[in-house]
Amino acid sequence: MSIKGRVFKYADNVDTDVIIPARYLSSSESAHLARHCMEDLDPGFATSVRPGDFVVALANFGCGSSREHAPLALKASGVSCVVASSFARIFFRNAVNIGLPLLECPEAAEAASKGELLEIDLGSGSIRNLTRGCEHRAAGLPPFIREIVAAGGLIEYTRARRPAMAAERGIPWMRKGALCDTL
DSSP: OEEEEEEEEEOSOOBHHHHSOGGGTTOOOHHHHHHHTTTTTOTTHHHHOOTTOEEEEOTTBTBSSOOTHHHHHHHHHTOOEEEESOBOHHHHHHHHHHTOOEEEOHHHHHHOOTTOEEEEETTTTEEEETTTTEEEEOOOOOHHHHHHHHHTSHHHHHHHHHHHHHHHHTOTTSSTTSGGGGO
16 A cells, blocks of 8 residues: 655654654543644644645654554644654554554665655555655554554554454354443
8 A cells, every 4th residue: 555745854862842742641541632733843734734744753753652642643633654764662552543654664664754754564564755855764664553553552452353353253242232341
């Protein structure tokens, strides 16, 4: 699956407090978070980002506190993928949990500039800079992570897989109307 979008470029150590400032954490409503995404670092981000655009950053993107609000704010704002030289471990896990794809590629992160047009294939890890005419390759997302992202996150993935998981394990209580339907 190939995605095209513009680059919003940032430096090293973009922490979760600038992705979504703490003063907005009283809500986990995605539209509210999207309106304030990146506002302390890039005040025009929320009004200029369009669905399909990319955040590209250097090292240690998503460092800081372990709030799930940060990748949720990025996804809700329309960001289709974050490309960085490296990610904070907890941010990476939270992004997968909510279905926001991330690619680690130092070469692509260094080469991209704000406003350039990229085309990304999540399966192969191909990151084509259409503005510069160059291509970089990140490790593609493993199939199970692509499935989680495609489902919209871990909760949705688990809901969709629940009947198959029950059948595989022979668990009769994992049926429609059972207690686990709250997943």
